[in-house]
Amino acid sequence: MLRDGERHVYWCRIQRSSNGQGAAAGGILSLTFTRIDSKISNFKKQSVQVLGFEWENCGKPDAPAVLKTLSVAPDPISIPGKIIAEASGQSAVLLDSPLPLNVTVEKEDCPEPLHSYGLPCRCPFKPGLYSLPQSDFYIPDVELPSWLTNGHYRAQGVLGKQDSELGCLKMVLALHSN
Template sequence: MDKCVTLTVLLSVVAAVLQPQVNCTSFSLKKVRNLQVQGFDWKNCGQPDVPAVLKTLTLSPDPIAIPGDLTASATGSTSVELAAPLSLNVILEKEVAGFWVKVPCVEELGSCHYQDACDILNQLIPPGQDCPEPLHTYGLPCRCPFKAGSYSLPQSDFYLPYVELPYWLTNGNYRVQGVLASQGKELGCLKVSLSIHSN
């Protein structure tokens, strides 16, 4: 799932966890001045024959500073077109006292099921707008549908701005699993683990 599909899965997972459009006043959102993400790791978690897979993903530096600069490259492929509706099932776990605890879905944050990941992408990048850089430069799509084929994001630089996070998501070790499906058939699965530290 080339750069586009790769980033689609990643954006969908990230958007599901940190979806900026959600009204989260009950979460006591706070603007994080200095945030570090370290120990970022990922792997495919689907069956060997799932159509959408992430082949490579490299992020630097480690730790990743937010706000700050990020360098990323990725490759992937999908053997089928990825078109709406694409359901996304997210499981978010946080390590607490040595045990992994599932974070419940509250106000569309946490371990949630989303009816259509394409809608999430449309909220992040409204239809009619150009895809953000560097996707635009490389001619990569940023919203559904994603045609079958291979995708590649050459090493590219991004700036990560300040973020607002729920108080419970500002420090700790996390695991996130995202399963993309269509009409009950699993299309791809990605697991991400990372540590978040802020002050």
């Protein structure tokens, strides 16, 4: 079971569609994610909600590949369910296959209700007064893959080619399973 603050490592392979066109030529790219540190065996179908989705570019200001806009609705997003998504980006270089994408996903190790009261969960703590009223903490018995339990998540994807960073994107979201 993944404990708060732990990470799993995934390999992402981006491949060109069979029509032979690259991304810059308007072809379709497929993404394949493979977990390389261990296998997940216990799955349980449950509905999940994605809450508070945020994103930002985390690459260098002159990165050759950047996401310009991204909007996802509704908030919260229900899974299973429908979403409305819109995005735009720009690349100053040819993006062809194979093109590695390194993705890091971290679960915040700060349980509720600490977030509800605006309490920080990691150093440094800014000077100030902090107070947590008497609170109940519930730790669920979850049979989802351990990396997909309730919590706040940060994900960072660094796009690179031949030891150079092409772009970087950070996302913040929260999952709530029923």
